[in-house]
Amino acid sequence: xxxxxxxxEPVAGMPLLRRQALxxxxxxxxxxxxxxxxxLLRAQALxxxxxxxxxxxxxxxGLAASLRAGAxxxxxAALLVxxxxxxxxxxxxxxxxxxxxxxxxxxxxxxxxxEGTPGHPVLVPARMLAGLAELQGDGGARDLLRGxxxxxxxxxxxxxxxxxxxxEDWAAWRAKTGL
Numbered sequence: 001x002x003x004x005x006x007x008x009e010p011v012a013g014m015p016l017l018r019r020q021a022l023x024x025x026x027x028x029x030x031x032x033x034x035x036x037x038x039x040l041l042r043a044q045a046l047x048x049x050x051x052x053x054x055x056x057x058x059x060x061x062g063l064a065a066s067l068r069a070g071a072x073x074x075x076x077a078a079l080l081v082x083x084x085x086x087x088x089x090x091x092x093x094x095x096x097x098x099x100x101x102x103x104x105x106x107x108x109x110x111x112x113x114x115e116g117t118p119g120h121p122v123l124v125p126a127r128m129l130a131g132l133a134e135l136q137g138d139g140g141a142r143d144l145l146r147g148x149x150x151x152x153x154x155x156x157x158x159x160x161x162x163x164x165x166x167x168e169d170w171a172a173w174r175a176k177t178g179l
Contacts, residue, residue, distance in 0.1 A: 001167060007042055009170060011087045011179050015045040020084045023091040025050050027098060029080075032073050034066040035059075062138025071124075071132035078105070079129065081141070082121040087173070088159040089121065097123050100153045108150040111160035116152060119160030 007017040017033075024031045031051040035042055036059035043053060054073045058065045070079055078101060082089065093111060100109045101123045109123035124132060124141065131144045154160075164170050173179075 001165070004167065005041065006085050006164060006170070008045060009087075009164075016087055017042055017084050018045045018049070019087070020082065020089065021046055021049050021051050023089065023094055024080075024082060026091040027094050029098070030077075032070055032079075033084075034069050061136070063140045064135035064137050067132050067135050067141055071129045074126075074129060076126055076129065078123055078126050079132070080121055080123045083163065085165065086120055086159075086163050087179070088157070088162045089155075090159075093155050093159055094121065096153050096155065097121055100151055101125075104151050108145055108148045110145075110150040110152055112152040112154045113158055113161045114154050114156060116154060117161060118150065118152060119155075120163075121160075122150075 008015045010016075011019050021031060021033060032054050033046060033051045034054045034056045037055050037057055046053065052073065054069045056065050056069045067081065070081070080094070080097065082094070089111075097109050097111055106125050106127060108125065108128070110118045111121050112118050122141070122145070128144065132141060135141060135144065162173065164173055
């Protein structure tokens with residue numbers, strides 16, 4: 001983002017991180033937000049929300065550090081991994097993934113594009129938390145999930161696939177959506 005913070009980009013009048021946290025809070029479940037200790041602006045964006053901020057001191061390592069911290073904080077419960085830089089994911093999408101988990105609690109549940117391409121969020125069953133706790137680097141849980149035969153939950157359009165990482169991605173998305 002060349003110095004900007006994609007999670008603080010305004011979407012629908014608020015920082016994206018806050019918007020996504022509100023969608024998660026609307027599910028009525030415990031919401032964990034992993035943050036590096038120096039991410040004070042991100043923490044401020046969450047002020048007043050019913051979320052538990054989970055410190056990730058080794059955040060510079062990459063995504064695995066956040067996944068490990070989230071797995072530890074989940075205290076043996078299934079963990080819905082929601083990447084906060086996916087602005088098209090809303091409360092109804094999270095509800096659909098959670099409903100699929102309730103129908104198949106031991107399965108990996110994965111949101112997908114309307115055509116079936118796996119995306120995010122991903123609900124990791126409690127039986128896999130130990131594997132999350134051992135992840136290293138910035139590759140996420142891809143290798144851990146490989147071969148698990150995830151239950152796919154198709155979401156409308158490209159919601160499960162729209163991930164904005166650069167100013168150009170944001171500009172194109174804003175031009176398309178008007179947000």
